[in-house]
Amino acid sequence: MRIFIAGHNGMVGSAILRHLSTMGRHELITAGRQQLDLTDPRAVLDFMYARRPDAVVLAAARVGGILANSTYPADFIHDNLMIAANVIHAAHATGVRRLLQLGSSCIYPRDAAQPINEDALLTGPLEPSNEPYAIAKIAAIKLCESYNRQHGTDYRSVMPTNLYGPGDNFHPENAHVLPGLLARFHAAARSGANTVTIWGSGTPRREFLHVDDLAAAAVFVMGLESAAYNAATKPMQSHLNIGWGTDISILDLARMIADITGFEGQIICDRTKPDGTPRKVLDTGRMQRLGWTPKISLQLGLRATYDWFLLQQQAGHALRSS
Numbered sequence: 580m581r582i583f584i585a586g587h588n589g590m591v592g593s594a595i596l597r598h599l600s601t602m603g604r605h606e607l608i609t610a611g612r613q614q615l616d617l618t619d620p621r622a623v624l625d626f627m628y629a630r631r632p633d634a635v636v637l638a639a640a641r642v643g644g645i646l647a648n649s650t651y652p653a654d655f656i657h658d659n660l661m662i663a664a665n666v667i668h669a670a671h672a673t674g675v676r677r678l679l680q681l682g683s684s685c686i687y688p689r690d691a692a693q694p695i696n697e698d699a700l701l702t703g704p705l706e707p708s709n710e711p712y713a714i715a716k717i718a719a720i721k722l723c724e725s726y727n728r729q730h731g732t733d734y735r736s737v738m739p740t741n742l743y744g745p746g747d748n749f750h751p752e753n754a755h756v757l758p759g760l761l762a763r764f765h766a767a768a769r770s771g772a773n774t775v776t777i778w779g780s781g782t783p784r785r786e787f788l789h790v791d792d793l794a795a796a797a798v799f800v801m802g803l804e805s806a807a808y809n810a811a812t813k814p815m816q817s818h819l820n821i822g823w824g825t826d827i828s829i830l831d832l833a834r835m836i837a838d839i840t841g842f843e844g845q846i847i848c849d850r851t852k853p854d855g856t857p858r859k860v861l862d863t864g865r866m867q868r869l870g871w872t873p874k875i876s877l878q879l880g881l882r883a884t885y886d887w888f889l890l891q892q893q894a895g896h897a898l899r900s901s
């Protein structure tokens with residue numbers, strides 16, 4: 580198969596590219612940001628007509644942590660809506676039968692019952708701090724379902740929990756919590772600082788999945804027979820949760836990171852910063868019943884991500900910081 584991976588330079592896209600490359604079975608099509616602007620409908624259509632993939636993985640997105648979502652809401656909703664609409668429409672226009680788009684667990688209502696089942700989608704108000712991003716990701720699911728209903732395509736969606744791993748963004752403000760804290764605790768351990776401040780109360784709970792596990796899950800879902808995918812989902816609720824189904828408090832995560840980076844000082848909670856949603860642990864029963872479970876524990880994944888971070892620093896590579 581000729582597979583177009585949209586967003587192959589990001590943390591998720593590059594993990595899926597690595598996974599598919601190791602399989603060695605497919606011809607992989609990629610395009611960097613300079614070559615193809617995914618927010619430009621004409622450019623995306625022209626690219627798809629020229630390259631004619633059989634399948635598409637939609638891993639491109641504007642993403643960021645709680646502060647980036649609050650600071651750039653227009654960018655988060657506009658870019659993600661445009662990317663999803665352009666890629667999904669161009670896939671249909673050029674005869675792509677199968678497509679997989681990647682969303683996020685923030686699509687679910689803030690007060691959804693835990694663990695969150697796929698059926699909770701659109702049953703209540705969203706967490707305000709990331710509503711624009713979540714609306715764009717919900718629209719992407721509904722685009723896939725609508726093209727399937729109207730045009731008989733086979734476009735699928737997976738909703739991973741909070742992801743981390745090599746290729747993540749370690750920016751002090753815009754990053755998600757795990758890479759943000761890895762960089763902060765590392766700097767504190769190196770400088771001999773006595774304290775590290777984390778945002779919020781430390782009590783929110785999050786579920787973390789290593790991006791290589793997500794890549795394995797994405798390829799697994801992409802490869803399912805249509806009958807198996809359709810039996811596991813519903814036509815109007817067609818997405819699958821990807822995660823462990825277990826979570827950890829932000830303070831306990833900070834303690835794990837302190838341990839891994841060798842920081843021995845005090846952890847302080849800055850309660851003037853937002854907590855965001857109190858909890859969002861996923862019900863992963865559907866993926867388990869299909870036969871998929873993650874493998875990389877948080878302890879091992881954190882250690883591997885820190886090793887990757889150190890290697891990048893030693894090699895003098897600029898870490899993503901947007």
Ligand code: GFB
Pocket residue numbers: 643644645646648683684685708709712713740741742752753754755756757759760776777778779783785829852853854855856
């Ligand atoms: O990872 P995060 O930014 O996003 O924050 P969300 C998770 C929790 O960690 C929040 C706390 O309670 C933060 O207040 N936290 C503590 C920190 N210290 C830090 C820090 O230094 N940096 C950051 N970033 N957080 C995102 C959504 O929500 O989840 C996105 O904004 C996306 O749209 C993503 O869905 C998966 O988990 O709250």
